[in-house]
Amino acid sequence: MVNGKELKVSAIENGTVIDHIPSKSVFQVIKFLNLESYKNQLYFGINLESKKYEKKGIIKIRNRYIKSEEANKIALVAPTATLIEIKNFQVINKYNVTIPDKINKFIKCINPNCITNVQNIPTKFSIIDKDNLKLHCHYCEKVLTQENMIFL
Amino acid sequence: MKNKSLVSINDYDKEKYIEILDLAEEFEKNPRQKILENHVIASLFFEPSTRTRLSFESAINQLGGRIVGFTDASSSSVKKGESLVDTIKTVANYSDLIVMRHPVEGSARLASEVSSVPIINAGDGANQHPTQCLLDLYSIRKTQSTLENLDIAFVGDLKYGRTVHSLVIAMTNFNCTYHLVSPNELKLPSSVKRHIKENNLTYYQYTNLDEAIPKADIVYMTRIQRERFADPLEYEKVKNSYVLKNDMLKDSKENLRILHPLPRVNEISEDVDTNPKAYYFQQALNGVYVRQALLSSILGLK
Numbered sequence: 001m002v003n004g005k006e007l008k009v010s011a012i013e014n015g016t017v018i019d020h021i022p023s024k025s026v027f028q029v030i031k032f033l034n035l036e037s038y039k040n041q042l043y044f045g046i047n048l049e050s051k052k053y054e055k056k057g058i059i060k061i062r063n064r065y066i067k068s069e070e071a072n073k074i075a076l077v078a079p080t081a082t083l084i085e086i087k088n089f090q091v092i093n094k095y096n097v098t099i100p101d102k103i104n105k106f107i108k109c110i111n112p113n114c115i116t117n118v119q120n121i122p123t124k125f126s127i128i129d130k131d132n133l134k135l136h137c138h139y140c141e142k143v144l145t146q147e148n149m150i151f152l
Numbered sequence: 153m154k155n156k157s158l159v160s161i162n163d164y165d166k167e168k169y170i171e172i173l174d175l176a177e178e179f180e181k182n183p184r185q186k187i188l189e190n191h192v193i194a195s196l197f198f199e200p201s202t203r204t205r206l207s208f209e210s211a212i213n214q215l216g217g218r219i220v221g222f223t224d225a226s227s228s229s230v231k232k233g234e235s236l237v238d239t240i241k242t243v244a245n246y247s248d249l250i251v252m253r254h255p256v257e258g259s260a261r262l263a264s265e266v267s268s269v270p271i272i273n274a275g276d277g278a279n280q281h282p283t284q285c286l287l288d289l290y291s292i293r294k295t296q297s298t299l300e301n302l303d304i305a306f307v308g309d310l311k312y313g314r315t316v317h318s319l320v321i322a323m324t325n326f327n328c329t330y331h332l333v334s335p336n337e338l339k340l341p342s343s344v345k346r347h348i349k350e351n352n353l354t355y356y357q358y359t360n361l362d363e364a365i366p367k368a369d370i371v372y373m374t375r376i377q378r379e380r381f382a383d384p385l386e387y388e389k390v391k392n393s394y395v396l397k398n399d400m401l402k403d404s405k406e407n408l409r410i411l412h413p414l415p416r417v418n419e420i421s422e423d424v425d426t427n428p429k430a431y432y433f434q435q436a437l438n439g440v441y442v443r444q445a446l447l448s449s450i451l452g453l454k
């Protein structure tokens with residue numbers, strides 16, 4: 001609120017709204033989607049009031065739609081997120097992100113002696129526990145937990 | 153199961169373990185069959201391992217196969233900076249099957265994905281060594297006449313010992329009761345214990361070796377290495393508590409057998425060697441039969 005005037009965030013005509021992001025994960029999602037250098041309009045908010053959750057984060061991206069592999073990535077840091085696709089100010093699709101069974105490439109294996117860290121090999125993981133987020137490295141067979149997850 | 157790599161003990165199920173063990177039994181009766189006569193096996197040891205390499209080479213030679221390869225990465229193209237993927241693709245052109253030992257974890261899985269011929273993992277760093285696990289299973293079955301419902305004591309370094317991890321997981325198929333004996337610093341990691349729990353099997357943890365011995369059908373000894381301890385003082389405190397001596401076996405079961413993946417340093421005192429319950433040298437010999445069974449099964453010759 002500035003001098004009683006409300007700062008309004010306009011609705012977007014075309015693009016994506018990512019709602020119900022845990023506030024602490026908003027910047028991570030922005031990074032995942034390479035929005036740091038995005039050339040179009042981008043709005044984001046953290047610690048906003050939410051009916052569903054106590055506080056939430058939100059990102060609105062003009063003229064950009066999210067691919068399913070990107071949605072999988074978002075699910076890892078923001079499992080509660082909802083994706084809303086908008087065309088001509090109308091919601092055309094709305095869905096919750098889901099944690100996938102397999103994750104390739106963008107997470108680093110925690111084991112320094114894993115072949116993916118020694119040679120230039122893309123990582124592969126299967127998710128063995130979706131509730132507590134535990135990943136099993138396809139190569140060295142080590143288990144990663146949320147605390148030791150590093151995104152590439 | 154033709155043309156299928158063996159990278160991890162988890163690649164095989166119970167049925168497949170039994171199939172390999174039965175086949176190994178056949179080879180034990182008749183280890184010299186010329187079934188590999190028209191085959192070339194590549195043996196790629198990116199790090200030295202005398203026991204495993206000689207056991208494989210003996211298995212191959214006894215079956216009449218030819219071996220190409222190297223025993224040490226320093227004498228190979230790897231030294232010139234060739235990637236593992238390139239080495240494997242090339243060697244696959246020269247051979248029918250690749251036996252590979254490599255110091256990096258996951259290297260064998262990667263090799264199996266790029267190779268046009270099957271890979272047998274002969275150890276990838278601290279990760280997997282499935283042929284050791286199968287020969288352990290073979291030794292257990294041979295000495296106890298069964299794999300089912302046994303009490304197995306695992307002793308020593310349960311945290312880092314890959315042979316322990318693989319065997320613990322493999323034995324979940326056979327209603328095993330686990331007796332886990334280790335210093336607190338080297339307890340079985342939760343990622344392995346998870347498998348015991350998921351199968352609702354019983355396990356006991358001990359820091360005292362004497363307590364576990366009378367209950368065991370098999371005592372599986374491993375070496376505690378000094379470099380595993382952040383504090384050298386902790387190592388000094390525990391190093392002698394996990395040494396098996398002959399007089400400790402006096403209250404043990406009649407059918408007890410002592411296994412050790414070898415090399416042994418001092419964790420089994422030499423006075424145990426002549427005890428009929430010592431089985432670790434025969435265990436090493438069993439490795440030849442198990443490897444013969446694997447080679448012939450993977451190549452579709454048996």
